[in-house]
Amino acid sequence: MLTSPPSFSDIKRAHQRISQYIYNTPVMTSANLDELAGCHMFFKCENFQKVGAFKMRGASNAIFSYRPEERVNGFACHSSGNHGQAVALAAKLAGSKAYVVMPKGAPKVKVDAVKGYGAEVIECEPTEDSRESTCNEVIEKTGAMLIHPFNDYNIIAGQATAAKELIEEVENLDALIAPVGGGGLASGMSLVAHYLNPNLELYVGEPEEVDDCYQSLKSGKLIANKTANTIADGLKASIGPKNFEILSEHIKEVLLVSEEEIIRAMKLIWERMKIVIEPSCAVPFAAILRNPKVFEGKRVGVILTGGNVDLTKLPF
Numbered sequence: 001m002l003t004s005p006p007s008f009s010d011i012k013r014a015h016q017r018i019s020q021y022i023y024n025t026p027v028m029t030s031a032n033l034d035e036l037a038g039c040h041m042f043f044k045c046e047n048f049q050k051v052g053a054f055k056m057r058g059a060s061n062a063i064f065s066y067r068p069e070e071r072v073n074g075f076a077c078h079s080s081g082n083h084g085q086a087v088a089l090a091a092k093l094a095g096s097k098a099y100v101v102m103p104k105g106a107p108k109v110k111v112d113a114v115k116g117y118g119a120e121v122i123e124c125e126p127t128e129d130s131r132e133s134t135c136n137e138v139i140e141k142t143g144a145m146l147i148h149p150f151n152d153y154n155i156i157a158g159q160a161t162a163a164k165e166l167i168e169e170v171e172n173l174d175a176l177i178a179p180v181g182g183g184g185l186a187s188g189m190s191l192v193a194h195y196l197n198p199n200l201e202l203y204v205g206e207p208e209e210v211d212d213c214y215q216s217l218k219s220g221k222l223i224a225n226k227t228a229n230t231i232a233d234g235l236k237a238s239i240g241p242k243n244f245e246i247l248s249e250h251i252k253e254v255l256l257v258s259e260e261e262i263i264r265a266m267k268l269i270w271e272r273m274k275i276v277i278e279p280s281c282a283v284p285f286a287a288i289l290r291n292p293k294v295f296e297g298k299r300v301g302v303i304l305t306g307g308n309v310d311l312t313k314l315p316f
Contacts, residue, residue: 001065002153005246008195011164011188014157018060021093025049025162027169032272037288039295042173044166047277047307051085051113053234054162054305055149058184059086061158062147063094071096073143078102078124078131080233081110082306083149088119099144101135103127107233107310126228128238150182151240160188166301167196174298179283179305180204180213180254181235183243189303190250203294204247205255205287207231207262212238214254217247231259231315234280234306255287255294262286267316269304276307279315 002010028043046054063075074097077087084100091098098119102111103126114121124134139146148155162185163176176193180186186204193200206213209230215223216239224238239247257265262279265286269277281304288295288302 002157004153006153006157006160006191008192010157011160011192011195014061015161015164017064018057018158018161021050021060021064021090022056023049024165027166028273028275030273033268036268037295038292039288039297040299041288042166042170042299042301043273044162044301044303045275046162047275047281047304051082051089052306052308053082053086054159054185054303055082055086056089057161058155058158059083059090059147062152062154063087063090063096065154066145070145073145074098075147076101076135076138076142076144077147077149078135079149080106080236081114082234082308084114084119085110085117085308087147088114088117092118097144099138099142101131101138103131107308107313109310110308113308149237150184151242153242155184156188156191156242156246158188159185160192162303163189164192164196166303167193170299170301172299173197173200173301175201175203175295176301177203177205177284177287178303179232179235179280180206180239181280182237183213183239183247185303185305186251187243187246190246194250201252202250203253203255203287204251205257205283207235207283208256208258210236211256213247214256216244217251217254231262232280232283234278235283255291257283257286257290261290263315265289276309277304278306278309281305281307
């Protein structure tokens, strides 16, 4: 298990380890959205990934880093949905058991999917303290191994493979942008970009309602979210210490967006690209639309993180 930020060799090994369990997802473009945004965007479609989100990369790498004899008591995590689905499926593929702590009110489509992959779902109150304490209780009771959603170097190495594929496929990118919640994907993107192309401008998009990454990087110390009042349910977690350390070194800017801007960006991608994305996934595109001068004329890699949406509760 990794005990320091993953090197490029660590990320390559992670990619090899998980290759049979993930898809190399397509990169899509839209001339219509390019014209609207004033730049050339290359969308890495992790909404087409197994479990419908990039989280399958990190969970697979973390779980398959354990030897078979270490998997006997199963794996536990807390998650609003996508990480839980990924841990459930990766554990199943590893011949093990998964216990997923989910907050009350989590999207039904995500709860049903976690159960569908064979995991046991344990409900908790919709706060970070409750998620963590309930997960710790499950671990004490079962002996399961914790698979943290983001504050884990093996998770970070797995998530980094999405950006690795994008950079290797699309030549002459000027910038990369991903959403940030706990920071697993964002820190993985930051590291692999640093190794492959240090000249890339690295950005993350974040909802104004849960702007802990913006506040933390601005102040130089971790500042937790005070609310969880955002439609982007996958971005409600506060950034992890390991993720903060990496992002502090590599991210150029955190770009904030409003709830209305997230909904507009989500709707545009549904309408113009004809693909299903979830609200968290729309945050980077919303950030590009809000900051046209930052991206003007540039070739921008955008990681679309997931497409697990409750179709009975669309915001438009």
